[in-house]
Amino acid sequence: MSDSNTTDFTNPSTFILLGIPGLEKAYIWISIPFCAMYTIAVLGNFTILFIVKREPRLHGPMFYFLCMLAITDLVMSTSTIPKMLSIFWFNSREISFTACLTQMYFVHSFSGMESGILVAMAFDRYVAICNPLRHSNILTNSVVVKIGLAMVLRSGIVTLPYPFLARQWPYCRTNIIPHFYCGHMAVVKLACADIRISSYYGLFDLLSVIGMDVFFITVSYTQILRAIFRLPTTDARLTTFGTCISHVCAILALYVPDFFSSLMYRFGHNVPLQFLVLFDSVYQLVPPMLHPIIYGVRTKQIRGRLLQLFTHGET
Template sequence: MSDSNRTDFSNPSTFILLGIPGLESAHIWISIPFCAMYAIAVLGNFTILFIVKREPSLHVPMFYFLCMLAITDLILCTSTLPKMLSIFWFNAREISFSACLTQMYFIQCFSGMGSGILVAMAFDRYVAICHPLRHSTILTNSVVATIGLVVVLRSGILTLPYPLLVRQWPYCRTNIISHFYCEHIAVVNLACADISINSYYGLFDLLSVIGMDVFFITMSYIQILRAIFRLPTKDAWLKTFGTCISHLFAISALYLPDLFSSLVLRFGHNVPLHVLVLITCVDNLIPPVLHPIIYGLRTKQIWDRLLQLFVIKRPKCFLLVPWLSN
C-alpha cells in the first residue's frame, strides 16, 4: 500500500465502536433486554450493600466478601453497559483513545478481581466448616481487609500491561472497532505490528489468575467435602453442604459463561461476528445479574431482612386496646 493511500492512526485520538456489527437496525430492540438486565444488576447489588450495611448481624467475613463482590460486579457492568446503550440509543460511537484504554483496564481488572473474591469466599467456607471454633480468630476484620487488598493489588498489577502494550503499537489500518466496548483483542487486531506479546501475556494472565483461582477453590472444596463426609448423619451432610450452595452457584455464574465464550471465541471460526459480540455482552452481564439473585434468595439473613423492608406488618390492635383481646 502506498503512503499516499494509507491512513495513519499511529496516534489515534478516537476509536469508533460499531456496537453489534450486522444488527445495527435492531439496536433499539436489543437494548431493551440488556437495559433491563443492567437495571436488575444495579438494583440487586445496591440492595445487597444496603442490607449488609444496615444489619449489624451481617457484619461478618462472609458478607464482607459478598459486599466486595457486589462492588466489583457494579463497576464491571457499568464499565460496558452505559456506553453500549449510548451507542444503541444515541449513536454515540466515538470513544477517545485514553477512554478506550481506561475502559479496557477496568474490564480486565475487575473481571480478575471477581475471581479472586470467589477464592476468598471459598476460604471462608473452608474455615467455617473445617475449623468452626477458630473461624472468628482466623478471619478477623484485619485479615479480611488484607485479603481484599491482596485481591485488588493482584488484579491491578497484572492488568496494567494490557493498556501499556496497546498504547505502544502503531495503528495504520483503521480506528473502527467491531464491538460495543474496547475489548483487548478487538483493539490490538487494529495494530500494524506483531502483537504476539499481547497474546502471550493474555495467556499468562489467564493461567495465573483464573487457573490459580480455580485450583485454590478446588482444593478448598476437597477439604470441605472431606470434613462433611466425616459427619455422623446424612442430614448433617446436607445441612452443612447447604451453606456452600450459594457460593457454588456464584462460581458457576462467573466461570461457566466465561469458559463458554472463550471456547467460542477461540474455536468458533465460522460463528458470525454479531453472535460473538452478543456472547461477550451476555458473558459480562450474567455474573452481576445472577450474584445478587443467588445470594438474595439462598441466604436466609438477607432474605429475611429484605422481607422486613418491603412487607408491612399488620398492627396488633389488642396491644393498644387490651380489653378487646379478652
C-alpha cells in the same frame, strides 16, 4: 465522526465502537433486555450493600466478601453497559483512545478482582466448615481487609500491561472496533504489527490468575466435601452443603461464560462475529445480575431482611 477504515495513524484520537455488527436493525429490541438486566444488577447489588451496612448481624467475613463482590460487579458492568446502551439508543459510537484504554483496564482488572473474591469466599466456606471453632479467630476483620487489598493489588498489577501493550502498537489500518467495548484482544487485533506478545500475555493472565483461582477453589471444595461426607447423617450433610450453594452458583455464573468467551475469541475463527459479541455481553451482564439474586434468595439473613423491608418498612 469519521468511519474511515483506511486512515494512516499511529495512535488514533478516537476509536469507533460498532456495538454488535450485523444486528444494527435490532438494536432497540436488544437494548430492552440488556437495559433490564443492567437495572436489576445495579439495584440488586446496591440492595446487598445497603442491607449489609444497616444490619449489624451481617457484619462478618462472608458478608464483607459479598459486599466486595457487589462493588466489583457494579464497577465492571458500569464500565461497559452504559456505553453499549448509548450506541443502541443514540448511535454514540466514538470513544477516545485514552478512554478506550481506561475502559480496557477497568474491565480486565475488575474481572480478575471478582475471581479473587470468589477464592476468598471459598476460603471462608472452608474455614467455616472444616474449622468452625476457629473461624472467628482466623478470619478477623483485619485479615478480611488484607485479603481484599491483596485481591485488588494482584489484579491491578497483573492487568497493568494491557493498556501499555495496546498503546505501543501502531494502528495504521482502521480505528473501527467490531464490539461494544474496548476489550484487550478486540483492540490489539486492529494493530498493523505482530501482536503475539499481547496475545501471549492475555493467555498468561487467563491461566495464571483465573487458572490459579480455579485451582484454589477446587482444593477448598475438595476439603469441604471430605468434611461433609464425614458428617454422621444425611440431613447434616445436606444442611452443611446448603451453605455453599450460593457460592457454587456464583462461581458458575462467572467462570462458565468467561472461559468460553476467552476461548472463542482466540480460537473460534469460524464463529460468527455477532455471536461472539453477544456471548461476551452475557459475561458482562449475567454475573452482576445473578449474584445479588442468588445471595438474596439463598442466604437466610439477607432474605429475611429483604422481607422485613418490603413488608414492614425499615426498622
